[in-house]
Amino acid sequence: MGTKPIVKFCLALTISAAMLLQITAPHMAMADAAQRAKSTLLNDKQSQPTKTISTQGENTRTLKLDNNVASMTKKRTIKARFKLPKGTNIKKIRWTYGGKPLSEWKSYKNGDYNGAPFITVTQIKAENGEVTANINFGLAYGTENLAEPSLQRPLYASLMGTYELAAVVNGKTVARAPMKLVPYDSFRTYDELKPEIDAITAQAAQKNNRYIKTMSIGKSVEGRDIYMTVLAKDKATIDKYQNVTHPDMLNHPAKLENDIKSGAFGDYQVPIWINNIHPNEAPGFDAIINYFKTMALDKNVTYKTTPSNGKSSTVTLNLDDALDHVFFLFLYTENPDGRVHTERSNAEYFDLNRDNSYQTQPETRSITEQIARWSPISFLDLHGFDKNFLIEPTTPPHNPNIEYDLLMDNMVEQAKVMGEAGIANTKYDYYHIPYEEHRKTAENPKYVSKGTASGWDDASPAYTAVFAMHHGAMGHTLETPESNEESTKALYYSVAAATDYVMEKKEKLFLNQLKIYERGINNMDDHAVDRYLVNAKNQVIGRPRHGNKNFFPEYYVLPTDKSLQKNPLEAYRMIEYFIRNGVKVERSTKAVSAAGKTYPAGSFIINMHQATHGIANMVLYDGIDVSDYASVAGEIVQDFPVLRGFECDAIREAGVFAGKTSPVTSVSIPATQMPNHSAYVLIRNTNNDVIKTVNELLKSGKAVTMLSKSGTGYEAGDFAVAYDDLHPLASKYDLDVTAFGNNRPVGKVLKPSTVAALGEPAYVLKNLGFKVTDDQQHADVLVNTFDSDKLVEKGKPYIAYGNMGMVNVKNWIPQFAFAGPTWERYEGVFLANIKQDHVITAPYDSEEYFYTVTGSYITKLPKAAKVLATISNKENFFKAGWWPGHDAARGKIMAFTYKENKKNLTVFSNDLTNGAHSQQQFRLLANSIFNAVAGKY
Numbered sequence: 001m002g003t004k005p006i007v008k009f010c011l012a013l014t015i016s017a018a019m020l021l022q023i024t025a026p027h028m029a030m031a032d033a034a035q036r037a038k039s040t041l042l043n044d045k046q047s048q049p050t051k052t053i054s055t056q057g058e059n060t061r062t063l064k065l066d067n068n069v070a071s072m073t074k075k076r077t078i079k080a081r082f083k084l085p086k087g088t089n090i091k092k093i094r095w096t097y098g099g100k101p102l103s104e105w106k107s108y109k110n111g112d113y114n115g116a117p118f119i120t121v122t123q124i125k126a127e128n129g130e131v132t133a134n135i136n137f138g139l140a141y142g143t144e145n146l147a148e149p150s151l152q153r154p155l156y157a158s159l160m161g162t163y164e165l166a167a168v169v170n171g172k173t174v175a176r177a178p179m180k181l182v183p184y185d186s187f188r189t190y191d192e193l194k195p196e197i198d199a200i201t202a203q204a205a206q207k208n209n210r211y212i213k214t215m216s217i218g219k220s221v222e223g224r225d226i227y228m229t230v231l232a233k234d235k236a237t238i239d240k241y242q243n244v245t246h247p248d249m250l251n252h253p254a255k256l257e258n259d260i261k262s263g264a265f266g267d268y269q270v271p272i273w274i275n276n277i278h279p280n281e282a283p284g285f286d287a288i289i290n291y292f293k294t295m296a297l298d299k300n301v302t303y304k305t306t307p308s309n310g311k312s313s314t315v316t317l318n319l320d321d322a323l324d325h326v327f328f329l330f331l332y333t334e335n336p337d338g339r340v341h342t343e344r345s346n347a348e349y350f351d352l353n354r355d356n357s358y359q360t361q362p363e364t365r366s367i368t369e370q371i372a373r374w375s376p377i378s379f380l381d382l383h384g385f386d387k388n389f390l391i392e393p394t395t396p397p398h399n400p401n402i403e404y405d406l407l408m409d410n411m412v413e414q415a416k417v418m419g420e421a422g423i424a425n426t427k428y429d430y431y432h433i434p435y436e437e438h439r440k441t442a443e444n445p446k447y448v449s450k451g452t453a454s455g456w457d458d459a460s461p462a463y464t465a466v467f468a469m470h471h472g473a474m475g476h477t478l479e480t481p482e483s484n485e486e487s488t489k490a491l492y493y494s495v496a497a498a499t500d501y502v503m504e505k506k507e508k509l510f511l512n513q514l515k516i517y518e519r520g521i522n523n524m525d526d527h528a529v530d531r532y533l534v535n536a537k538n539q540v541i542g543r544p545r546h547g548n549k550n551f552f553p554e555y556y557v558l559p560t561d562k563s564l565q566k567n568p569l570e571a572y573r574m575i576e577y578f579i580r581n582g583v584k585v586e587r588s589t590k591a592v593s594a595a596g597k598t599y600p601a602g603s604f605i606i607n608m609h610q611a612t613h614g615i616a617n618m619v620l621y622d623g624i625d626v627s628d629y630a631s632v633a634g635e636i637v638q639d640f641p642v643l644r645g646f647e648c649d650a651i652r653e654a655g656v657f658a659g660k661t662s663p664v665t666s667v668s669i670p671a672t673q674m675p676n677h678s679a680y681v682l683i684r685n686t687n688n689d690v691i692k693t694v695n696e697l698l699k700s701g702k703a704v705t706m707l708s709k710s711g712t713g714y715e716a717g718d719f720a721v722a723y724d725d726l727h728p729l730a731s732k733y734d735l736d737v738t739a740f741g742n743n744r745p746v747g748k749v750l751k752p753s754t755v756a757a758l759g760e761p762a763y764v765l766k767n768l769g770f771k772v773t774d775d776q777q778h779a780d781v782l783v784n785t786f787d788s789d790k791l792v793e794k795g796k797p798y799i800a801y802g803n804m805g806m807v808n809v810k811n812w813i814p815q816f817a818f819a820g821p822t823w824e825r826y827e828g829v830f831l832a833n834i835k836q837d838h839v840i841t842a843p844y845d846s847e848e849y850f851y852t853v854t855g856s857y858i859t860k861l862p863k864a865a866k867v868l869a870t871i872s873n874k875e876n877f878f879k880a881g882w883w884p885g886h887d888a889a890r891g892k893i894m895a896f897t898y899k900e901n902k903k904n905l906t907v908f909s910n911d912l913t914n915g916a917h918s919q920q921q922f923r924l925l926a927n928s929i930f931n932a933v934a935g936k937y
């Protein structure tokens with residue numbers, strides 16, 4: 001997890017573009033900061049060392065070292081010796097590292113490398129023709145902890161490397177040896193990972209018969225492999241789990257429970273998944289490799305633990321015994337690119353630990369697919385940094401799709417044993433469990449917590465560990481205190497203690513996980529969960545049943561027929577998501593009437609009587625309103641029907657589809673059905689494929705007309721193109737196309753346009769096929785850019801959205817005013833009234849749910865502005881989310897265009913592209929671009 005990117009205190013300061021970048025778009029700020037830091041790294045005060053190791057010269061001796069690794073975070077003296085060439089005066093010996101004199105290896109101080117040298121040589125002696133010396137490596141950054149973000153990228157990553165340590169006499173090297181400089185001893189680069197896994201695997205093959213298999217489960221944005229190692233007692237363990245145990249867990253959990261209890265099921269092993277997602281929280285990655293090495297090669301792992309009774313004891317975990325009960329899934333990092341670049345985010349600047357449920361990124365799609373394949377019983381996500389060593393479970397608000405009563409007690413126990421081992425074997429003396437700190441605070445208002453007692457919640461399934469809980473895992477995020485060897489150890493011993501815990505309690509834990517699946521099979525809404533679901537006053541509110549008996553509906557139906565489905569493409573994409581995430585999908589074979597509608601054969605059906613009904617519900621239900629809380633840790637709105645804009649109905653009548661469906665095991669998105677030939681065809685502006693198609697046609701020089709008026713069978717904002725131009729693209733996109741006659745369509749003939757945008761909007765627009773640039777001067781339209789006044793005054797079109805966008809345009813529009821939180825990112829789904837007479841909004845329904853993450857709304861506009869949408873005035877306009885004070889937004893303006901005094905502005909108060917998961921709103925942005933830029937009428 002981590003802190004929110006909002007910095008409240010900046011409110012009082014003058015707002016500059018750079019500050020806005022830093023506050024509202026941390027990913028952009030990061031890239032910017034990296035660029036700036038590059039120029040301060042190893043600047044002219046310090047010449048660049050060379051990482052190339054020269055081959056031994058004829059007369060050069062080997063420098064013998066008692067250790068060839070130096071740490072940036074631990075002072076270390078390395079003993080060096082070499083044979084002194086005859087006739088050499090030892091007083092003439094000079095030492096270099098990476099070709100630079102040691103005096104030039106200056107430590108980092110006050111934002112630059114201008115401190116005292118951190119490498120020195122002492123005690124140079126010569127005896128019997130041999131020189132000995134102490135090479136002292138101090139703290140390169142003046143600290144034993146590299147957790148501080150300003151030290152991470154690109155500082156320590158740039159400093160680390162293998163350099164040549166050399167003794168030089170009169171400019172001639174007389175002895176040399178390679179010497180590695182690392183942030184801390186266990187630190188590995190991504191490139192070192194696979195060779196080390198292979199070496200350990202080869203060693204293990206000589207030593208024992210343990211089963212070790214490493215695979216690439218997917219590729220990162222930049223094409224790097226995401227490695228996962230399966231480690232078990234033997235291959236039979238994995239075969240039984242995959243072929244017998246796991247299918248039984250999902251399909252016959254009750255029978256499996258009985259067979260486990262009676263012993264009829266025989267031996268079985270359960271999976272522990274150890275994960276890293278933020279590789280700049282470096283110890284997580286290294287602790288996994290260290291633990292894998294132990295599990296692969298050793299007989300025992302021995303560690304101290306200090307239970308709450310204070311009596312310290314030593315635990316020896318026999319690994320062969322452990323592997324009789326558990327097996328391991330080592331996911332070294334979900335984010336290889338982040339390890340390479342020392343970044344929290346992936347190469348598209350997405351925080352993957354906010355994307356596990358949304359799955360907009362290749363890395364999260366790969367990992368979540370594997371979580372569904374393995375259903376780990378314990379999922380440990382290794383993070384940093386919390387100085388008080390934080391181990392989940394979390395504070396409320398909790399997530400109603402999780403079966404807390406079957407997880408929480410064991411998770412608290414497991415967190416405790418992890419914390420106890422984590423501190424007993426390190427210098428740390430404290431750990432805390434947010435859930436426990438919150439409980440103690442709630443029970444005793446005078447309790448003063450040293451750790452986190454609020455604002456560290458699991459309301460969002462976007463976190464990996466919380467996501468895994470939906471699959472019945474005990475999902476823990478661990479936040480180690482520092483970035484160094486000690487924190488790597490803290491995580492390592494925590495994982496060892498978790499292994500011991502799962503091994504000792506295997507049957508109880510596994511029966512609980514089976515109970516979770518059994519509830520799923522019975523579509524049971526067990527009220528035992530309710531007591532975990534509390535409001536901000538700690539009053540039990542339970543699951544949001546909205547008057548229904550069962551929190552879970554009997555079915556979800558995703559129709560595909562045009563009469564019932566406004567966006568079949570996204571409905572198909574949702575089905576792909578379900579199949580990838582282990583949710584069973586069916587398709588109706590007959591027309592079925594339910595809840596006042598008749599669903600044609602071919603509708604997609606999610607029968608909620610299944611083990612993973614919580615996963616399906618998580619993304620399809622209406623969500624929760626937790627606006628009474630003072631804060632939440634991350635975005636909680638899932639609501640894929642709203643975010644992605646497709647129709648999905650909850651059916652509460654039991655058995656209506658029984659015997660009228662067949663299973664779906666794979667799905668492919670249908671191609672466009674071309675109509676009968678006519679000169680022109682109409683493309684309804686109903687999904688994001690339409691935008692991609694239009695951009696592809698424009699790029700290849702084809703004419704695309706955006707219709708300016710609605711008519712029979714079409715609306716303003718739809719597109720007309722020549723039949724023969726569209727035909728070659730029909731198989732590539734899923735479009736709603738009809739014949740449009742032989743007369744030239746009336747509307748705006750679009751031109752290919754270049755859009756200036758940065759960060760997230762740039763990512764979204766590129767994916768929609770727009771040409772994106774950061775060069776405002778040469779762009780046709782600007783989207784949320786900074787310092788654009790002069791261009792806007794001259795008439796360059798500008799599209800603004802969200803709080804940040806409105807701040808940018810504020811001074812360009814007389815009388816314009818907006819309200820809402822200034823820096824807090826309130827999030828929610830709200831009902832809006834959409835104007836049907838404008839090309840930007842006519843393709844949407846007159847009433848739609850939209851999404852905001854800025855909680856902003858427009859309070860005042862000049863008469864010349866043309867309103868496009870307003871927030872609904874209905875009492876229940878707010879559906880779900882975390883938006884304190886949302887009632888003030890009721891009935892207010894959401895979007896408008898303004899074309900006066902040469903200005904060409906389009907403004908939305910809500911955020912159109914947030915996290916790239918509000919796909920339904922992407923067309924508001926795309927349509928605005930088509931509308932704003934030049935074209936022919």
Ligand SMILES: [Zn+2]
Pocket residue numbers: 001002278281353383384385
């Ligand atoms: Zn993290």
